[in-house]
Amino acid sequence: MFKWYRKATQCYAYLPDISTGGLSSRKPVRQDWYPAFQQSRWFTRGWTLQELMAPTSVEFFLVEGDRLGNKYTLMQELHGITRISVEALRGIPLDQFSVDERMSWVGRRQTKREEDMAYSLLGIFKVYMPLIYGEGHGNALARLQKEIKARSREESSLPQNVTSRNQSQAAQSYNGAVFYGPISGRHVVSGTHVTGGTNNFNFG
Numbered sequence: 001m002f003k004w005y006r007k008a009t010q011c012y013a014y015l016p017d018i019s020t021g022g023l024s025s026r027k028p029v030r031q032d033w034y035p036a037f038q039q040s041r042w043f044t045r046g047w048t049l050q051e052l053m054a055p056t057s058v059e060f061f062l063v064e065g066d067r068l069g070n071k072y073t074l075m076q077e078l079h080g081i082t083r084i085s086v087e088a089l090r091g092i093p094l095d096q097f098s099v100d101e102r103m104s105w106v107g108r109r110q111t112k113r114e115e116d117m118a119y120s121l122l123g124i125f126k127v128y129m130p131l132i133y134g135e136g137h138g139n140a141l142a143r144l145q146k147e148i149k150a151r152s153r154e155e156s157s158l159p160q161n162v163t164s165r166n167q168s169q170a171a172q173s174y175n176g177a178v179f180y181g182p183i184s185g186r187h188v189v190s191g192t193h194v195t196g197g198t199n200n201f202n203f204g
Helices: 002-007 030-038 048-053 075-082 099-104 137-151
Strands: 010-014 058-061 067-070 172-174 177-180 191-196 199-203
Touching: 002 048, 010 048, 030 075
Parallel strands: 010 058
Antiparallel strands: 010 191, 058 067, 172 177, 191 199
């Protein structure tokens, strides 16, 4: 999926939890939507990290269909919410950033399937591994670490003995960044539409 987003001509992120309150008589201004934008569930989903980082262009839309802007016009807001560096948001190759920094982008994100928290990072680290649902997040994390080590020279920055950690603990930490946590409540996803070439893809 990361490659699809990377090759897409345009991506659209629909934010169903952000509304201007029916202010249809004028264009929404920042004070109308920014507080809700900061709290949007879009920023808590594991898979939306690649939806943000992979495409050249991402357009954001409110529930009413009003356009907020794109990844570049909203860059400072996105940086403030995600703590992802402006340079990374601008499209500098992700392998220019350390393993630790890229892992920190996970932030408060969660996924419905525990293994997806690792699988959603494959494109961020330019690694490949088979998806084995049911293996658990501990095993998925261990395999991700192995693939990152095989590709990266930053072995000293990777945590040791990840597989020996208690897999039932509330959260796994990756050099200070919360990596896994319990999934509670209903998994709400936003719609992301990808347009590229002759194919259109819709992801919930």
